[in-house]
């Protein structure tokens with residue numbers, strides 16, 4: 001087996017599909033809020049011989065031989081995660097954000113225990129207790145919602161709900177809540193009712209790392225995240241916790257819910273965390289948030305309503321019901337994709353349509369900021385989005401926006417070569 005075996009010769013079908021996907025990413029605007037373009041060094045780390053190695057256990061305590069190099073890599077990922085988020089302990093093995101949440105639940109909850117979390121249609125996540133997910137099947141879940149008129153979480157009503165429900169765990173954090181999460185207030189409620197507090201920062205890891213969003217580490221027993229979104233490291237998940245929970249969390253991840261770690265991804269996490277600790281990363285995250293604010297203002301200026309009136313984060317959640325009552329989220333997603341702007345349909349608070357149809361779209365800025373874009377470009381993108389929403393079936397409009405998107409993509413390439 002030659003190490004230089006060419007991918008395209010070995011498997012032209014897969015190689016061509018991968019090349020086509022790279023072209024798609026290069027020539028369209030990736031605005032799904034959970035997606036990003038990984039730095040080349042992260043991609044390189046993930047495509048290495050580490051994929052060949054089994055290493056059940058943790059650095060220095062493995063079940064298999066030959067772990068000296070992967071021990072070093074995993075320890076670097078752990079140390080950098082602790083430094084990045086100011087945590088006592090980090091477990092970098094979860095294969096995804098959902099696996100990270102599973103690790104925390106398994107560490108301290110029993111089946112049937114009570115969880116209080118944000119509803120999926122109000123911005124929560126499947127793994128926070130949705131009935132279609134293991135979390136909704138194993139645990140007794142009640143959910144809080146955002147206020148219908150403001151789109152904000154009402155923490156007083158969350159506290160009243162917690163006093164009544166007496167949960168074993170309160171989950172804060174979200175996938176589609178555009179406002180800053182007040183982790184300190186949720187932490188105080190959890191303390192009052194004697195519940196664990198899990199803060200899920202999957203979407204905002206990068207913003208927390210640079211202080212652009214409040215850090216929950218001191219207000220939560222457990223913090224979980226995914227590592228490939230705003231923090232732009234290797235694909236997967238992460239758990240941070242107090243020293244006291246180290247053994248329970250580690251045992252819940254392995255052997256509790258996973259087998260061997262994906263060490264190539266752990267290496268990608270280590271590399272990405274190193275880059276996130278560098279000063280340039282702060283400027284990058286500033287452009288994510290400023291870009292999202294500029295986008296919200298542009299859309300709003302055209303009467304396209306951002307839920308809650310704007311954003312504090314990396315995305316805008318648009319409610320189409322007032323500005324475009326006949327356009328569903330699914331139709332908007334399709335028309336925008338035709339124009340080269342890739343977003344996702346999203347339920348909105350008070351949703352009346354199914355999750356496959358929806359009345360909203362979620363529009364994220366992390367990947368555009370990675371391309372180097374800033375507020376001015378996001379204003380332009382906002383104008384392009386409005387043109388498509390106003391005439392989703394007009395081929396000339398969609399084609400003209402597609403041309404403008406192509407020009408922007410060429411001006412701001414993802415990878416220079």
Ligand code: DSN
Pocket residue numbers: 033034097175
């Ligand atoms: N799929 C991710 C998102 O888009 O929010 C979360 O898992």
